[in-house]
Amino acid sequence: MASPMTDPLLLFRQSIRTSSRIVPVASAESNDEVALSQATNLVFSDEGKRVVLPVDVQSRFMSSEGNLIDLRSIYFAWVNRDITIPEYNAAAEKLNEELAGGKGVHKFPFVERLNLIAWLEGAGEDTEYIKPLVGGDAGKGEEGGKVEKVGDDGGVKKERRGKGTLDPRLAQIYEGERRMGDRNSVLRGIKPTDFSHIRKLAAQFMTRKPTGGSGDIRSSTNISNNPSLALNQKPARRPDPIILLSPSASSLLRMSNAKAFLEGGRYTPPDHSTPPTMLAVSRIIKDMDPNRPIRFILVEGPENFRPEYWNRVVAVFTTGQTWQFKSYKWTNPVELFKHVQGVYLGWRGEQPPESVRAFGHKVLACSVEKWRDPGQPGAEQSRWRDREVVESIWKAIETNMRAKGWRKDAAPTSI
Numbered sequence: 001m002a003s004p005m006t007d008p009l010l011l012f013r014q015s016i017r018t019s020s021r022i023v024p025v026a027s028a029e030s031n032d033e034v035a036l037s038q039a040t041n042l043v044f045s046d047e048g049k050r051v052v053l054p055v056d057v058q059s060r061f062m063s064s065e066g067n068l069i070d071l072r073s074i075y076f077a078w079v080n081r082d083i084t085i086p087e088y089n090a091a092a093e094k095l096n097e098e099l100a101g102g103k104g105v106h107k108f109p110f111v112e113r114l115n116l117i118a119w120l121e122g123a124g125e126d127t128e129y130i131k132p133l134v135g136g137d138a139g140k141g142e143e144g145g146k147v148e149k150v151g152d153d154g155g156v157k158k159e160r161r162g163k164g165t166l167d168p169r170l171a172q173i174y175e176g177e178r179r180m181g182d183r184n185s186v187l188r189g190i191k192p193t194d195f196s197h198i199r200k201l202a203a204q205f206m207t208r209k210p211t212g213g214s215g216d217i218r219s220s221t222n223i224s225n226n227p228s229l230a231l232n233q234k235p236a237r238r239p240d241p242i243i244l245l246s247p248s249a250s251s252l253l254r255m256s257n258a259k260a261f262l263e264g265g266r267y268t269p270p271d272h273s274t275p276p277t278m279l280a281v282s283r284i285i286k287d288m289d290p291n292r293p294i295r296f297i298l299v300e301g302p303e304n305f306r307p308e309y310w311n312r313v314v315a316v317f318t319t320g321q322t323w324q325f326k327s328y329k330w331t332n333p334v335e336l337f338k339h340v341q342g343v344y345l346g347w348r349g350e351q352p353p354e355s356v357r358a359f360g361h362k363v364l365a366c367s368v369e370k371w372r373d374p375g376q377p378g379a380e381q382s383r384w385r386d387r388e389v390v391e392s393i394w395k396a397i398e399t400n401m402r403a404k405g406w407r408k409d410a411a412p413t414s415i
Contacts, residue, residue, distance in 0.1 A: 006051065006053065007059075007060065007133065008053055008057060008059040008060075008071045008074065009059050009060055009061065009074070009119075009120075009130065011044045011051060011053070012044075012074060012075075012078070012120055013119070013120050013122065015044050015045075016078075016120055016121065016122075017122060020044065020045055021043075021045055022042055022043070022044055022075065023042065023043045023045070024036050024038075024039030024041070024042055024043075024055070024075070025039060025040070025041050025042070025043050025052075026038055026039060026040060027040060027041065028040075028041050028052045031043065035098075036055075036072065036075065036076060036095060037095055037098035037099055039055050039072070040054065040055060041053060041054055041055060042055055042071060042072075042075060053071055054071070055070065055071050055072035055075070056070050056071070056072060056103060057070065057071050058070055058071075059071055059074055060130050060131040060132075060133070061074065061116060061129055061130055061131075062129055062130070062131055063106065063108075063112060063129070064109065064112065064129075067106075068131075069106050069108075070103070070105075070106070072105055073105040073106040073108070074116070076091075076092065076095065076105045077108050077113055077116055077117070078116075078117065078120060081113075081117045081276070081277075082276050082277070083277070084277050085110060085113075085277065085303070085304045088107075088108075088113070089107055092104075092105050092107045093107075109304065109306070110299075110304030110305065110306075110309075111297075111306070111309060112129055113278075114278045114280075114297055114299070115127045115128070115129050115240070116129070117278065118278075118280040118295065118297070121280075128237045128239060237409070238406075238407070238408070238409050238410055238411050239312055239411050240280075240294075240295045240296065240297050240312070241294065241296050241297070241312050241313075241314040241401065241406065241411070242296070242297045242298075242299065242309065242312045242313045242314065243296050243297070243298050243299075243313075243314060243315045243316075243317070243397075244299060244300070244301070244302065244313060244315070244316045244317065245258060245298060245299070245300045245317045246300070246317050246318050246319050246321075246324055247300040247301055247324065248319045248321055248324065250319055250321075251270075251317065251319050251345075252267075252269075252270075252345045252346065252347075252368070253270070253317055253345050254270035254275060254300075255270075255275035255276055255277075255279060255298065255300060256270045256271045256273065256275045257269065257270045257271070258279060258281070258298055259279050259281050259298070261386070261390060262281050262283075262296075262298075262390060262393070262394075263281045263282065263283070265386055265387035265390045265391075266383055266386050266387070267368045267369075267371070267383065267386045267389075268371075269371050277299070277300075278297060278298065278299050279297070279298040279299075280295050280296070280297055280298070281295070281296050281298060282294065282295050282296070283296060283394060285398050285401070287398070287402060288401075288402075288406060288407060288408050289408045296314070301327065302327055302328060302329075303327055305329075307329075310329045310415065311411065311412055311413060311414055311415050312411060313340050313415070314340070314341060314397055314400060314401050314404075314406070315340065315341045315342070315343055315393075315396075315397045315400070316336065316337075316340050316341070316342055316343070317342075317343045317344075317345065318333070318342055318343070318344055318356065318359070318363070319344070319353075319356075320344065320352070320353035320354075320355035320356040320359075321355070322355065333359045334358075334359060334360055337359050337360055337362040337363055338360075338362065339415045340362075340400075340415065341362060341364070341396055341397050341399075341400040342359060342360075342362055342363030342364065343363070343364050343366070343393055343396070343397075344356045344363055344364070344365045344366070345366060345367070345368065345389075345393075346365070346366075346367045346368075347367055347368065347369075347370050348367040348368060348369050348370065348385075349367070349370075350367070352365040364392070364393065364396045366389050366392055366393060367389070368385070368386055368389055369382045369383065369385060369386070
């Protein structure tokens with residue numbers, strides 16, 4: 001396991017945060033950028049420090065198949081984060097052909113790629129795909145990463161950090177983190193706590209027969225063999241809920257303006273630039289977790305969904321056009337909105353289409369003031385109702401989530 005100083009994911013995230021360059025190079029001593037198919041290392045440069053890591057070093061990102069993903073695949077997914085899934089897969093296949101028999105890049109499935117990009121951008125701290133740093137390794141240096149310091153003359157001074165040293169900035173970050181303890185440290189004992197006598201007593205109780213009866217209270221004879229009663233269980237991590245936007249060109253809410261509207265409470269018209277293929281927005285839902293915002297994933301289509309992803313869909317935005325639902329789990333919109341909260345967003349003063357009204361009461365119809373050029377008098381003042389509309393949308397989504405079984409640390413297994 002890498003230390004925080006040379007951990008590929010932490011280095012990657014820190015470089016993105018500080019807008020530092022990440023350069024593929026042909027050798028550890030080179031600074032000349034080459035094509036990823038010819039690169040053997042990646043160079044991370046930040047505030048005079050130069051860290052070199054091999055492209056085939058494993059990161060802490062674990063795929064759904066249980067494989068640790070290499071740094072080359074992480075870098076490739078990041079630089080291609082704004083292209084569509086089909087374009088990404090085609091580019092990955094092309095790169096694997098250029099690698100000529102070497103280990104190819106991992107083609108991230110839809111949700112894996114979405115979680116990786118969101119985490120690297122700092123949208124959230126928790127993701128089910130990234131293994132935590134081992135506590136014992138978090139404060140130790142590691143000789144697998146080569147840390148170099150750039151001198152005033154532009155030359156490179158190579159340094160090997162020994163055991164027990166840590167980059168001061170990372171040390172400050174980790175100093176602020178909450179440290180987790182085991183059951184012994186939580187109980188504040190000076191000696192390891194022996195639970196064997198408790199297990200024996202529990203086992204006797206579990207096998208005792210009730211007075212006047214003829215059967216065991218429990219079939220299990222050993223509490224330690226019962227996984228549901230195991231001590232120190234790690235709670236399951238709740239996956240991120242998903243919101244589907246309408247891909248229609250007539251939709252008032254697209255990938256280019258959804259974040260500003262749902263997170264910032266102000267409507268702006270969608271632009272015509274190339275939008276991202278996925279977004280992450282955060283929202284505090286006090287009934288579920290009053291201390292930490294919940295991250296919602298926004299996408300325009302379920303073409304790359306796995307069947308289990310549908311249990312995470314909490315809302316679908318629609319314009320009333322039924323072609324939107326052709327690739328959905330429920331292609332009939334009336335059936336769809338029995339399972340998922342629907343949202344229609346239109347202009348104030350205009351009636352929703354008849355098709356939307358026919359979808360049923362589970363589709364929330366709401367409207368915003370028509371867009372006016374900010375240069376026009378009173379244009380800014382007309383947007384004060386936007387936040388009210390956003391709050392009504394979130395209220396409907398949250399109500400539906402609670403009804404479906406979303407909790408602080410759990411998601412529904414079926415909707």
